[in-house]
Amino acid sequence: MIDKLVMYLAYPFVRYALIVGVLVSLCSSLLGVTLVLRRYSFIGDGLSHVAFGTMAIATVLRLSNNMILVLPVTILGAILILKAGSRTRMQGDAILAVISVSALALGYLIMNVFAVSANISGDVCATLFGSTSILTLGQSEVWMCMGLSVVVIAVFIFMYNRLFSVTFDSDFAKATGQKPERYNMLIAILIAIVITLGMNLVGSLLITALVIFPALASMRLFGSFKAVTVSSVILSVVCAFAGMVLSIMIGTPVGSTIVAADLVMFLICCCIGGLRRGGR
């Protein structure tokens, strides 16, 4: 077992995949805590479908590095969802659903009409579920991913106290001179970045799992914001790492193996949380 792992680690693409996987899971779990607490869990889902639609366009246009197109469009989508949610009479979650299914349908349509390769369903499956594309990452993509992750982590750390205040009570935060709208925008941009990064790892259908599972699991265990944040980062990274190693060893799809690991971890945390509460 260990021998096999060491052998795999000798390949640069395996190391790249592990690095990207750990970074993406770290960033997504950081943002997950505030998203879950604000009842925004599904923004990740909607945005990932926007990212999927854009990915389809990028494929048709035969862009070499599709992030160049996907990232700005997804950020735009995030801003749109937030603005629309707060302005119009429609419910925020309805807007999300509208944008999300439209992007999904249009993306699939575009892929079909302008078929680039013979294997459309294979391509679609790859974008939806992540598949093996993470094992084909080039060096430039890995660098880009590292750069963006550093940005996300740095912004989160510097804004940590303010994010807490705005998440806990946005009225109070505004009354004491914070600008909640600005932080909402910031969070939307960060989550758009994370989702674009995560597309390669678990695909657009499963990315929500990376965002919400670690946060939900940690909330069962801990009672302070700091502990919940730290714990979800640790749980998320451990699960992503374990899932990736497992999938490499036994040849299962990367994305679904990671999400399955997250699910198992979530169930375990629920049990521990339940036992503790019962024991008291």
Place this chain on the structure above:
Amino acid sequence: MTLISVRDLAIGYGQTPVASGISFDVEEGDFLCIVGENGSGKTTLMKTMLGLMEPLSGGITFPGGMKGSEIGYLGQQTQIQKDFPASVYEIVISGRLNKCAGRPFYGKEDKDAAARSMELTGITDLRNRCYRNLSGGQQQRVLLSRALCASSKLLLLDEPVSGLDPDATAEMYRIVKELNDSGVAVVMITHDVDASLKIARTVLCMGDVVRLMTVAEYLQQTGGQGK
């Protein structure tokens, strides 16, 4: 010194005002009670004073040079807060963010201020407890402590005793009175007229006509029974 001055204010959502012709001043160390029926615009007035909403007409000024962000606010609890994983200390110290312009982290002064306001509201021993596991009365004291952390000049309290049992209510009033005695100006919305008028100085009565009067005048007008 006049902390906040409200002149001929009209408040509301959209075009039609909920209440209009509101004028009053809050002096240093004042205690103003806002009373009125449900839906008479008490919460709306407080949100307008805090800058959470735009006034429809009229103006709010701070003649004493206090900043609008230097007001401590205790609002009605939101759904999000009920199951929020946060420790008491994290919540209280978040009141200090209005003094942290340009600084990402809390300094020693902020930590001292948080400790002091927890002391004053009697929640020092709850410091590391989780907010969602506290009783309603304890939660209100945590939010009061956060408001105090944000301002030692003026507190706006929106029904601080709603949902509390008689003991917790008395304790809340005792703390608020103590804070007021030590020089903090308080504006409090309340339905519990009898008890709160014992500690208030002036009353703002919301309704079709908004009137400002002293407690004695208010009691005389309502036949001495509060309501």
